[in-house]
Amino acid sequence: MAVMKPFWIGSVLVDPPVVLAPMEDVTNIAFRLLAKEIGGPGLMFTEFISANAIHYGADKSRRKMTVDERERPLGIQIFGSDPAIMAETARIAEDMGADLVDINMGCWVPKVVRLGSGAALLKEPDAAAAVVEAVAGAVKIPVTVKLRAGWDHSQLAAPELAPRFESAGAQAITLHARTARQGMGGAADWNLIADIKTRVKVPVMGNGDIRAPEDAERMLLETGCDGVMIGRAAVSNPWFLRSVAAYLGGEPLPPEPTMEERRNVALRHVRAHVEFLGDERRAVSSLRGQLTGYLKGFERAAAYRERLCRASSIAEVDAILWEAGQKSHGQNLAAKF
Numbered sequence: 001m002a003v004m005k006p007f008w009i010g011s012v013l014v015d016p017p018v019v020l021a022p023m024e025d026v027t028n029i030a031f032r033l034l035a036k037e038i039g040g041p042g043l044m045f046t047e048f049i050s051a052n053a054i055h056y057g058a059d060k061s062r063r064k065m066t067v068d069e070r071e072r073p074l075g076i077q078i079f080g081s082d083p084a085i086m087a088e089t090a091r092i093a094e095d096m097g098a099d100l101v102d103i104n105m106g107c108w109v110p111k112v113v114r115l116g117s118g119a120a121l122l123k124e125p126d127a128a129a130a131v132v133e134a135v136a137g138a139v140k141i142p143v144t145v146k147l148r149a150g151w152d153h154s155q156l157a158a159p160e161l162a163p164r165f166e167s168a169g170a171q172a173i174t175l176h177a178r179t180a181r182q183g184m185g186g187a188a189d190w191n192l193i194a195d196i197k198t199r200v201k202v203p204v205m206g207n208g209d210i211r212a213p214e215d216a217e218r219m220l221l222e223t224g225c226d227g228v229m230i231g232r233a234a235v236s237n238p239w240f241l242r243s244v245a246a247y248l249g250g251e252p253l254p255p256e257p258t259m260e261e262r263r264n265v266a267l268r269h270v271r272a273h274v275e276f277l278g279d280e281r282r283a284v285s286s287l288r289g290q291l292t293g294y295l296k297g298f299e300r301a302a303a304y305r306e307r308l309c310r311a312s313s314i315a316e317v318d319a320i321l322w323e324a325g326q327k328s329h330g331q332n333l334a335a336k337f
Helices: 029-039 051-055 059-063 083-095 118-123 125-138 158-168 190-199 213-223 239-248 259-277 280-293 301-308 314-327
Strands: 007-009 012-014 018-020 043-050 074-079 100-105 143-148 172-176 204-207 227-230
Touching: 018 029, 018 239, 029 043, 029 239, 029 259, 043 051, 051 059, 051 074, 051 083, 074 083, 083 100, 083 125, 100 118, 100 125, 118 125, 118 143, 125 143, 125 158, 143 158, 158 172, 158 190, 172 190, 190 204, 190 213, 204 213, 213 227, 213 239, 227 239, 259 280, 259 314, 280 301, 280 314, 301 314
Parallel strands: 018 043, 018 227, 043 074, 074 100, 100 143, 143 172, 172 204, 204 227
Antiparallel strands: 007 012
16 A cells, blocks of 8 residues: 655655654765665755854864755754854755755753753753744755654653744654653654644654554554654665655565675775765774674674674775675575565
8 A cells, every 4th residue: 555645845845755864973975875876765864963063163063064966855954052053053054055954852862962952952942942943044945853752751842842843933843752761762652743743734754663664654654744754774774765665655665685785885885985084994983883784684794793893994894795795695685684
């Protein structure tokens, strides 16, 4: 049964309604271009970018705003708590070519919440609304907000905040249906996505616990949300995005990637990241955890994952993946992927 229906965020068409989530140290430009080519999501987001870092001229943070025409539509996600600095950063994102600006109100890691940013804003409704209003008033492109259900289960702020954000100028809302206290643990409560959908007129994207194409269909049907945002399931696995889109469109699932395909994509991933960073050792090191993900389903993967975690050059990665590919000859990986 096809349940796929494109939707608009302001002037931005999201087609298919499958969205790659913003993930720190994951959704860099190297991975986004692979995800777009292989998975074809209707919308993608950058890693989250500190508004304070941009304000104080951090080149590393500004480079994260790099936009390639091949990856559109693309949202640049920013975080911060000062409305003026957030507005300034949003204008820079617009100038850098973003199709929309997303405000991070979901990150729960200490280094972010200590600054009163990310999910910490869920505890300060007036401050959160002021940030949205400032950002929406600063740019002509659409502004969206990604938030958690609340700080904890005693403070489920999202149902009350979503309408306030809409009134402040947000043109779409994404709910990760866990609390900040949950982190990545426990279960996402999709009932909260359904609740928010009844409270706002702008599009709502649901996020949390989409581990199979069937989960994406179920989220759309059970919550009425407009799109599904996929995070962890797509890490080192851009093929998952295309499987979700095919399933939602009522099409046969595409074949799972072979070990050779995974090896080739992993090498393209690391080479593109090296090219972007200009530092081979740093680029390979930063991708070690993701490179091991390309071996998922290979029964002899543990030893190769350990070696990949020590690799520091493209040549080392190439040799390890080539050897893993040789050892996997004849193995049925699709059933385990």
